[in-house]
Amino acid sequence: MFRQAHAVSSLVAATLLAASLPLAAGPEEVSIRGRAVCLDEAPPEGWSGQDCPDQPSGGWAIASEDGTLHRLSPEDERVAVLGDPRVRSHLLEIVAWRYEGERLAIVHLYTIIDGRRHDPHYYCPVCAIRSNTPGRCWCCQRPFEFRDPLVKDASPGS
DSSP, X not given: OHHHHHHHHHHHHXXXXXXXXXXXXXXXXXXXXXXXXXTTSOOOTTOOSTTSOSSOTTOEEEEETTSOEEEBOTTOGGGGGGGSHHHHTSEEEEEEEEOGGGOEEEXXXXXXXXXXXXXXXXXXXXXXXXXXXXXXXXXXXXXXXXXOOBOTTOOTTO
């Protein structure tokens, strides 16, 4: 039941985001592997993602392994997860919708740790609420706990 509720809430959030973004012929689903990059400044050599502010004024992008910058939509609430150094310090794999203007809206984000996918999220054990973004529990107002479990039955790139 929890998975159904989470799936429904994710679908509702994606639908609301889609309604707020300009569409060309419709979104294209893409999968990108790379590092989180804040667009306020050029990252120095050997940069790991730890040096970004939590909310860079220029927004966020994923720098793929070939050096291409894939800009994330500033309207996408899911990009708030990149403000967490525990997420952005890892190689990331995102599944996203590409909209007009080449901006991306995150559908799912994985951290890659030791070559395996993990599912970073936030959880309130008191209220049993899961969130894709950091902050306080919507019910009891306690801070969400960070969790990054291994994704079972899935290997990177599948």
